[in-house]
Amino acid sequence: MVHKQTGALALVAALLLSTSAFAQDKRVVTWNADYDPIPLAAAEAVITDFEAANPEIDVVLTNFDHEAYKNAIGNFLTADPPDLANWYAANRMRPYVEAGLFADISDVWAANGLNDALASSLPSMTIDGKQWGIPYTYYQWGIYYNRDAYAAAGLEAPGEAGVTWEQFLANCEAFKAADIDCLTTSSLEQWPVAGVFDYLSLRTNGYQFHSDLAAGKVSWTSPEARAVFAEFAKLQPYVSEGHAAIKWQDAAALLVQGKAAHFVMGNFAVGVFKEGGMTNDNLGFMVFPEITAGVARAEEAPTDTIHLTSGAKNPDDAKTFLAYMATAEAQSKWNAAVGQLPTNNTATVDPADPFLVAGFEALSTASGGIAQFWDRDAEAEYAKAGMDAFQQFLVQPEELEAILERLEQTRLRLYPQ
Amino acid sequence: MAVTTDMRAATPAGPSVRRLNQRALAPWLFLAPGLFMFAVYVLWPIGQSITLSFYDWNGLYNQDGEFTGTYVGMGNYAELMTDPAFEVSLWNNFYWLALYMLALPAGLLIAIFLNQTVTGIRLYKSLFFFPFVISQVVVGLMFAWFYAPNFGLLYLLTEWVTGKGIAILADPDLVTFGIIAAGLWPQIAYVMILYLTGLNNVAPDQIEAARLDGAKGWRMLWFVVLPQLRPATFIAVIVTVIGALRSFDLVSIMTKGGPFGESRVLSYYMFEKALGEYGFRMGYGAAIAVVLFAIMMVFISGFIWKMWRDERER
Numbered sequence: 001m002v003h004k005q006t007g008a009l010a011l012v013a014a015l016l017l018s019t020s021a022f023a024q025d026k027r028v029v030t031w032n033a034d035y036d037p038i039p040l041a042a043a044e045a046v047i048t049d050f051e052a053a054n055p056e057i058d059v060v061l062t063n064f065d066h067e068a069y070k071n072a073i074g075n076f077l078t079a080d081p082p083d084l085a086n087w088y089a090a091n092r093m094r095p096y097v098e099a100g101l102f103a104d105i106s107d108v109w110a111a112n113g114l115n116d117a118l119a120s121s122l123p124s125m126t127i128d129g130k131q132w133g134i135p136y137t138y139y140q141w142g143i144y145y146n147r148d149a150y151a152a153a154g155l156e157a158p159g160e161a162g163v164t165w166e167q168f169l170a171n172c173e174a175f176k177a178a179d180i181d182c183l184t185t186s187s188l189e190q191w192p193v194a195g196v197f198d199y200l201s202l203r204t205n206g207y208q209f210h211s212d213l214a215a216g217k218v219s220w221t222s223p224e225a226r227a228v229f230a231e232f233a234k235l236q237p238y239v240s241e242g243h244a245a246i247k248w249q250d251a252a253a254l255l256v257q258g259k260a261a262h263f264v265m266g267n268f269a270v271g272v273f274k275e276g277g278m279t280n281d282n283l284g285f286m287v288f289p290e291i292t293a294g295v296a297r298a299e300e301a302p303t304d305t306i307h308l309t310s311g312a313k314n315p316d317d318a319k320t321f322l323a324y325m326a327t328a329e330a331q332s333k334w335n336a337a338v339g340q341l342p343t344n345n346t347a348t349v350d351p352a353d354p355f356l357v358a359g360f361e362a363l364s365t366a367s368g369g370i371a372q373f374w375d376r377d378a379e380a381e382y383a384k385a386g387m388d389a390f391q392q393f394l395v396q397p398e399e400l401e402a403i404l405e406r407l408e409q410t411r412l413r414l415y416p417q
Numbered sequence: 418m419a420v421t422t423d424m425r426a427a428t429p430a431g432p433s434v435r436r437l438n439q440r441a442l443a444p445w446l447f448l449a450p451g452l453f454m455f456a457v458y459v460l461w462p463i464g465q466s467i468t469l470s471f472y473d474w475n476g477l478y479n480q481d482g483e484f485t486g487t488y489v490g491m492g493n494y495a496e497l498m499t500d501p502a503f504e505v506s507l508w509n510n511f512y513w514l515a516l517y518m519l520a521l522p523a524g525l526l527i528a529i530f531l532n533q534t535v536t537g538i539r540l541y542k543s544l545f546f547f548p549f550v551i552s553q554v555v556v557g558l559m560f561a562w563f564y565a566p567n568f569g570l571l572y573l574l575t576e577w578v579t580g581k582g583i584a585i586l587a588d589p590d591l592v593t594f595g596i597i598a599a600g601l602w603p604q605i606a607y608v609m610i611l612y613l614t615g616l617n618n619v620a621p622d623q624i625e626a627a628r629l630d631g632a633k634g635w636r637m638l639w640f641v642v643l644p645q646l647r648p649a650t651f652i653a654v655i656v657t658v659i660g661a662l663r664s665f666d667l668v669s670i671m672t673k674g675g676p677f678g679e680s681r682v683l684s685y686y687m688f689e690k691a692l693g694e695y696g697f698r699m700g701y702g703a704a705i706a707v708v709l710f711a712i713m714m715v716f717i718s719g720f721i722w723k724m725w726r727d728e729r730e731r
Contacts, residue, residue, distance in 0.1 A: 070694060078478040095697060099477040099485060188675060242566025242584035244676035254567070310480045375695065384695035388502075392677035395589060406501065413496075 026058035029317045030082035031306070033061055034069035042337035049333070050324050057317045077101040081311030083318035089124040089135055089303040090372040091214075091379050096307070097132050103308040103315065104130045105322060112323045120363065120370050121303055121343045133307040134322045135343040137335050139267040140359030141195055141300040141373070147282045149261040153178035162286035165203075165231075172238040175261050182238035184260035186248040187394065190387035193243075194374035196235070196264045197390045198300055201228045203291035207298035207369035214377035216415035220407040229393065229400060231291055236397050244395060252276065264288070266302070267340065270355050285358050298368030302376055303343060385410040463710065469703035470494070476691070476699045486700060493704035502678050503705070506686040509593045510662065510712070513682060516597045517604060517661035521653055524608025525646075529638075531609070532616045542613065549606035557670030560599035561586065564671075586672050589679040596667050596680055604660055608653045615649030616642075651723070658716050662709065683709040 035043055040063055047059045062082065064072050073085060077096065087093050087102075096102045109115055109131045115122060121135040143162075150157040153175050163171065172182035187193045201210045205224045212218045218225060240251065240260055252269055254260040256276030263269070273283050287299065306325055308318050324330050331342035336350055341360055349356045363370065375383040389403045396403075470493055474486030497503045531542050548556065563570050566584035576582035585595035619642055627641045643650075665684040668674060674681040674689060681689070683705055689695070691702025 071692065074476055078480070078482055095475055095477060099475075100480045101477065188673065190675065242572075242582075242587045244587035245561075245564065245566055245584045245672070246587075250565075250567075259567075380695040380697050384689075388677040391675065392589075395587070395676055 027056060027314055027317050029057060029059045029084065029314050029321055031059055031061045031084040031086075031321075032064060032073070032076060032082040033086045034064045034066045035086075036066065039334075039338050042334045045337065046325070046330050046334050049330070050321060053324075054317075054320060057320065059321055077309055077311070081309040083309065083312040083314050084321065085307050085309055087133065087305055087307055088372075088376055089121065089133070089305050090376045091383075092372075092376045093132055093305065093307065094127060094379070097127050101310055102132050103310045103312065104132060105134070105308050105319065106130045108134070108319050108323050108326075112326060114326050117328070117344050117346060118326060119345065120301075124303055124370070124372050125305065133305040134326050135303040135305050136325045136331055137338065137340045138301040138303040138343055138363075138370075139340045140362050141199070141264065141266050141302075142285055142287050142359070142362060143262050144255065144265050144269060144273065145262045145284045145286065146255050146258055146260070146278070147284050149175070149180050149255075149258045152258060153180055153261070157284060158286050163289055165289040165291045168289050169234055169238075171261075172235070176238060180258070181240040181254060181260040183235060183262045183264065184240040184251045184254045185243050185264065185394075186246050186251040187244045187391040188247050190391050191373070191375055192248050192251070192265065193390045193394060194383075194387050195266070195300065197228070197232065197386075198371060198374050199264060199288040200231045200235070200291070202298045202300075202368065202371060203288060203295060204228045204231055205292070206295040207371065210298070210371060211369075211377065214374065214382075216379075216382060216411050220404045220411060225404070229404070232390075232393060233397055233400075236394055239394055244391060266300075267355055267359055271339070280354055285355050287362050296368035297366055298371055299363055299366040300371045300373050301341070301363050302373040379414065382410065382414055466703045466706050466710070469700055470707045472700040472703075474699045475697040489700065493701050496701065497704055497708065502681065502686060503683075505678060506681045506683045506705075507708075509680065509682045510709075512593055513597055513600075513661040513664050514658065516594070517601065517657050518654075520601055520604040520608045520657050521650070523601070523605045524653065525612050527605065527609045528612035528616055532613060546606050546610055548603040549610070551603065553600075553603070553666040554670055556599055556603055557667045560595070560602075560667075561671045564595055586680075587676055589676050592672055592676065592680040596664075596671050599671065600660070600664055600667050604657060607656060607660075611649050611653045611656075612646065615646045619645045651720075655720055659713070662713055662716075683712075 033040070033043060040061075043061060047061065050059060051057065069086075073087065073096075076082065077085065078101070081101075085102075087096065093102060109118075114131075114134075118125075118135060121138070122131075125131045125133055125135055145158070147157045150171075153171075155171055155174055175182040183196070185192045185196060198210065201213060204227050209218065209224055213225065240246075240254060243251065248265070248269070249272055251260070251263060252265075252272045253276060255263045256273055256278055270283070287297065290297070306322060308315060308322060312318050325334075326344060328342065328344045328347040331344045332347040332349075335342045335347070339353065339356065341349060341356065341363065345364065349360045351357060371377055374386060377383075378386060385407060389407050392399060393403055469486075471488060471490055472486035473489045473492065474484070477485055479485050527545055531538065531545060562568075564572065564585040566572050566582060566587060569584075572582040572584060583591070585591045623641060623645070624637075627637055632641060663684055664682055665688065668680055668682055668685045669688070672680045674685050678686075687702045687705040687709065690698045690705065696702065
């Protein structure tokens with residue numbers, strides 16, 4: 001049973017639901033989520049399957065507005081905890097784990113062999129050696145490009161293997177000559193720029209360095225960090241001007257119109273590109289080029305998760321549902337509907353969608369590791385300071401010393417040595 | 418007999434107690450609902466914010482509903498002193514305050530211009546008042562599109578004139594002024610309407626007398642009209658100062674404080690630190706709020722003091 005409720009209606013509906021559930025003598029599992037319409041429909045379908053297999057359990061989903069969810073979760077976890085709540089992996093879940101609001105579900109992982117099935121997500125779900133949630137979807141990041149723009153600049157579009165970093169920069173020069181932005185991005189919402197930085201960092205120094213950087217263990221004035229900014233500086237002249245004042249959808253429009261050639265983005269942007277009129281023929285995807293030879297390729301794949309709350313009233317049935325959400329069956333179904341990738345490595349993706357296939361391939365062969373994204377790997381305040389810095393560097397590359405100095409001060413304040 | 422004496426004894430006491438009640442109690446009874454609201458929704462939160470500003474707290478209670486913050490004394494304020502982002506926000510607040518004052522002469526000018534009897538003047542007046550009717554969010558969106566790179570009108574205009582478009586909201590030096598300009602648009606309309614009503618109350622005989630004495634133009638405005646507009650000016654200054662200090666919605670809609678925090682104002686910085694997507698520092702946010710409150714108090718006490726003095730003179 002699925003019910004979408006907001007605000008005061010939720011209370012009334014919840015009362016009605018609890019009575020109706022009581023009448024049917026089912027055990028209720030409550031689940032708070034923040035889904036847009038398509039993921040919500042997918043979740044409803046998964047719940048229907050689950051209830052068919054477990055007729056004595058009634059999963060009641062309360063859907064929240066996406067933007068309001070962050071403030072709501074802080075309140076409902078203490079005031080009126082549901083059994084299950086949606087959230088995100090890695091450092092994003094840390095405040096709730098440390099406040100004791102999310103429950104340890106290592107037993108669910110152990111009992112269902114999830115350490116193998118969800119192996120790629122194990123590090124990001126583990127804090128203090130325990131697992132705190134079920135990852136059920138992620139999506140790849142990479143470079144989306146417009147083949148028509150390549151043609152307009154008289155260049156050959158990248159093949160299956162992508163391009164080398166030198167070739168990429170050389171192409172950028174050619175795009176510039178053709179008055180096309182080589183790389184478009186948006187820094188009005190700062191996270192798209194963080195994606196670019198993440199890849200530069202992962203490709204220059206590898207996963208471990210990037211992870212340490214996000215955790216505040218590495219100095220911003222170290223030679224390795226400077227090397228990342230040196231690569232960033234090579235890219236900087238080719239980034240769309242005015243990126244600080246446009247939304248990512250506006251940047252996507254530049255790509256669609258052929259005014260820009262590349263966009264470092266997550267796979268969710270494909271829907272926007274296609275709404276703008278692009279097709280599988282002129283929209284391309286490639287992994288970010290290798291920069292330092294020999295560095296194991298790591299990819300970004302932000303993971304969405306479901307957590308058992310510490311105040312859950314029906315933890316046993318909630319764990320049954322969590323175990324179900326970890327199965328290949330549930331994940332294949334949910335992700336096929338939403339167009340994202342299942343985290344369960346035995347799940348399947350739609351072979352007709354070249355971007356999903358490419359993403360699944362890119363992630364499953366990423367020997368370097370899976371990063372979550374800057375604002376999930378780094379602690380919230382540190383992430384924000386970093387994104388301010390990346391944005392400023394794109395606008396004022398000559399301020400590099402001041403930027404690194406400020407970041408280093410922030411790091412020393414947040415992580416006293 | 419006994420009854421009458423009793424009554425006599427009671428009569429003087431009865432009404433006087435009631436009169437005393439009326440004098441002493443009734444005002445408080447009438448004030449009670451307002452005082453209650455003021456205490457619960459204004460005084461208590463102020464007290465709570467000030468208390469919170471001495472703590473380091475991420476906004477979460479633990480499972481048992483216990484407060485998880487730690488007391489840091491003046492730590493948050495000490496950090497504010499060395500926080501470059503706070504300095505930028507403070508300066509931007511200052512720019513807002515200073516430039517918002519332009520709404521006063523501009524509003525007065527339009528009010529005087531519109532204060533004439535021509536056919537259809539009501540329509541013109543309402544057209545000038547129009548921006549104030551629109552929500553700030555819509556004003557922000559409109560100006561964001563006006564300034565937008567690639568398709569914004571201003572961008573295209575500057576591109577046409579100079580060959581290179583200016584994306585105001587992407588330029589760290591111009592961004593605050595771009596937002597202030599957006600804010601001034603409705604604020605001028607507001608001040609204009611205040612002055613228009615004020616102009617209705619300007620005594621025609623004084624204008625007549627001044628005219629007979631040969632006053633016109635600036636001297637007429639400065640020595641005859643403006644003194645009579647003092648109440649309107651007073652209100653206009655108050656609403657403009659408060660409007661400038663609480664400028665949050667435009668910043669949030671147009672730039673989210675960016676690029677890299679150059680357009681933040683105190684109220685937005687507080688939101689970002691305490692409540693925004695990456696904000697988990699309730700104590701630090703509260704400290705910013707307290708600073709903003711202190712700045713506002715300077716102005717508010719000034720206004721209250723002036724109002725109180727005026728009441729006394731009367």
